[in-house]
Each structure stands twice: as structure tokens, then as C-alpha cells.
Amino acid sequence: xxxxxxxxxxxxxxxxxxxxxxxxxxxxxxxxxxxxxxxxxxxxxxxxxxxxxxxxxxxxxxxxxxxxxxxxxxxxxxxxxxxxxxxxxxxxxxxxxxxxxxxxxxxxxxxxxxxxxxxxxxxxxxxxxxxxxxxxxxxxxxxxxxxxxxxxxxxxxxxxxxxxxxxxxxxxxxxxxxxxxxxxxxxxxxxxxxxxxxxxxxxxxxxxxxxxxxxxxxxxxxxxxxxxxxxxxxxxxxxxxxxxxxxxxxxxxxxxxxxxx
Numbered sequence: 001x002x003x004x005x006x007x008x009x010x011x012x013x014x015x016x017x018x019x020x021x022x023x024x025x026x027x028x029x030x031x032x033x034x035x036x037x038x039x040x041x042x043x044x045x046x047x048x049x050x051x052x053x054x055x056x057x058x059x060x061x062x063x064x065x066x067x068x069x070x071x072x073x074x075x076x077x078x079x080x081x082x083x084x085x086x087x088x089x090x091x092x093x094x095x096x097x098x099x100x101x102x103x104x105x106x107x108x109x110x111x112x113x114x115x116x117x118x119x120x121x122x123x124x125x126x127x128x129x130x131x132x133x134x135x136x137x138x139x140x141x142x143x144x145x146x147x148x149x150x151x152x153x154x155x156x157x158x159x160x161x162x163x164x165x166x167x168x169x170x171x172x173x174x175x176x177x178x179x180x181x182x183x184x185x186x187x188x189x190x191x192x193x194x195x196x197x198x199x200x201x202x203x204x205x206x207x208x209x210x211x212x213x214x215x216x217x218x219x220x221x222x223x224x225x226x227x228x229x230x231x232x233x234x235x236x237x238x239x240x241x242x243x244x245x246x247x248x249x250x251x252x253x254x255x256x257x258x259x260x261x
Contacts (some may be wrong), residue, residue, distance in 0.1 A: 001035065001036070001037040001038075001039050001077065001196065001198075001235050001236065001238070002027070002030035002031075002033075002035035002037070002038050002039065002238065002239075002241045003039055003041075003198075003200060003237060003238060003239045004023060004026060004030070004038055004039060004040045004041070004064070005041050005044070006018060006023045006040065006042050006060045006061060006064055007041065007042060007043060007044045007060065008018070012038065015227075018060070020063040020064050020067065021224070023064045024064055024067045024068055027040070027068045027072070028068070028071060028072060030050065031072050031074050032243045033241040033242040033245065034241055034245035035074060035241045036074065036075075036235075037074065037075050037077050037096065037235070038058075038068060038072075038074055038075075038076050038077065039077040039078075039096075039098055039237060040061050040064055040065055040068070040076060040077065040078055040079060040089075040094075041061070041078075041079030041080070041081050041098075041133070042056075042057040042058070042059075042061035042079075042080070042085070043057050043058035043079075043080065043081070043082075044128070045079075045081075045100050045128040045171075046128065047096065047128060047131060047132045047170070047203070048128065048129060048132070049128040049129060050129060051127070051128075051129070054082050054084050054085055056233075057082060057085050058084075058085055058088055060118070061078060061080075061085065061089060062088060062089065062092060065078065065089050065092050065094055065168075066091075066092045066093065067091060067235070069092060069093025069094070070093070072171060075095040075096055076089075076093060076094045076095060076096070077094065077095070077096035077097070077098045077120070078090070078094045078096070078097055078209065079098040079100070080097070080098070080099065081099060081100060081101040081105070081108075081145040082108075083105055083107035083108040083110070083111045084107075086108060086111045086117070087111045087115065088097075090111065090115045090117045091115075092106070092162060094117065095117060095118060096114055096117060096118045096119070096120060097111070097117050097118070097119050097120070098119075098120040098122075098166075098196075099119065099120065099121055099122065099223075100122045100124055100128075100166075100168070100171065101122070101123050101124060101127075101170075102121045102123055102124060102148070102151050103119065103121045103151050103154070103155050103160075104151075107236065109154070109155055109158045110158070111244070112143070112155070112160045113155075113158050113159035113160050113161075114159075115256050116161060118161070118162035118164070118165055119160055119162065119163050119164070120163075120164045120165070120196050121148065121151050121152060121155065121163060121164075121165055121166070122165075122166035122167075122168045122169035122171065122196075123147050123148055123165075123166070123167055123168040123171065123172075124168045124172055125143045125171075125172035126172060128171075131171055131172035132172065134172060134181070135172055135173055135174050135177065135205070137177065140169065140177040140180060140181060141180060141181055141184045141188070142187070143185050143190065144167045144168070144181065144187050144188065145187055148165040148166075148167070148188065148191065148193075149191050152165060152191070163193055164193055164194040164195065164235065165188065165191065165193045165194075165195055165196070166195070166196040166197065166198065166237075167181050167185070167188055167195070167197065168197050169181060169195050169197065169198055169202060169204065169224075170203060170204060171203045173204075174204075175203070175204035175207040178199075178204040179204065180249055182197070182199070182224060182227045182228055182231065183227070183231065185197070185227075185228055185231035185232050186231050186232045187232060187233075188232070189231070189232025189233070190232075194234035194235060195228075195232055195233045195234055195235070196233070196234070196235040196236075196237060197224075197225075197228040197233040197235070197236055197237070198237035198238075199221055199224035199225060199228065199236075199238075200221050200236075200237060200238040200239045200240070201214050201217045201218075201221055201239060202217075205211060205217045205220035205221065205224065206220075208220065218240055218243060220246070221239075221240060222240075222243060222244065222247050225238065225244050225247055225248070226247055226251060229248065229251045229255075230251065230254075230255075
């Protein structure tokens, strides 16, 4: 899943693709690099980020979603917490709703059920503006697992057809908790839903002894991608598509070789 942020303030690529023409070109470039899904977002959800209005978000994403849907067969995902934004985008060709708030809004559940869109539901405490104020867990993996299971079951009962779950690396977790989730991801994969993991360039990778800034976290991202896939992730959400694709090619061979024994 290739990340395409059409925002001025995302932590890694904010401001790079505000122009719809540049955004569409970047999306098509990621397809050529091997992206299987394009995830378009019009509101930053980095820690401490301030929410934007529906109209602002729609103004950013709709031109991009429409043009991408018309120019590629790769599924388009809309990264949004807003039901109205999701509905507009699905009506214009988006196949997936990527909701970092984990379908807490009943209106978002209705949109997914009524349109038939697939859903990625994620674990996050509070909002992006507040989530890092509450990182205390008895057992972070079991609590994240329980939340995802409960939300997915509720969505299924409401008529949502296809669901993937995301443990929400960096969303209301300490660096240590993020690494623990990666190491114990099989506990979440065992729920039976495809697991999406988004470690790309995130701040927990900058807490290591190397203390690398965002622009130098490629190797850390690749290591996190490898750990996630080895532990059951089905989809990885990344900025650096060709490099991650090459890592995945090796991992697929390793996993298939093990399955064939």
C-alpha cells in the first residue's frame, strides 16, 4: 500500500503533493514501482495534528481520487475519519476506506455497509491531537487485539463485507510498545482478518541508538516491514515502494519455502 498524502503537514511528505497533478503523477509512479494499493489522505494524523474540516479534506482528495481511479486499475484507498469524505470518495472510485479511528463513528460503518467498500479499521486511543497522552496498557497487544476484534465483529454485524485490521503503530503507543506489537503481531493475525501495518519512517524508528531523522529511516522501515510480514502482516503501508517491494520479494520466497517443507 503506497502512501500518498495530499496535505501540507504530514510528518514525512507534507506539502509535497498538494498540487493534484503532482499527486496523481506520484500515485501512478508508485503503481509502476509495484504498489498494489494507493492510500490517499487529505488530513494529517501525525501525533499532535489538528483536524481539518470536511470541505478542506474533500477539496484536497477528490481531484486526486477521481483522476487516479480513471487512470489505473490498482485499488484506491481513502485515508479518512470522516463518513462524508469516505462516501464522496467511494462514489468516485475509491474501493477501500482506511479509518484510523477504527469505525468508532456509526455513520462510517453505514457508509461502508451501504457502498460495499472494504475497510481497514485501526486501533487508536483518542484523536491524533491527544493520542500520545494515554499510552498506559496492562498488555498492549492483548488490548489492541481485543479492540480490533470487537470493532470488526460489530462492523460485520452491520453489513461491512471485507475488513482488515491495523494495530496502529505510532497511534497512542510508546516506542517500546510499537516494537512489542511488531514482535507479537501473530497474536493479532490469528484473529483471521488481514493485518495492515504502517511502520514507514515513523518516530519510534528514530528512538534507536542511531537517532535518525525521518529522511534517514529507510533501513529501519525495511526491517520493520520484514518483521511485520514474518509475523503475519498481509499488507504494509509505506512511502518507499520499490525498496519495500524488493524486501517483500525475498520474504515471499522464504515463507513459501517454509510452507513447502
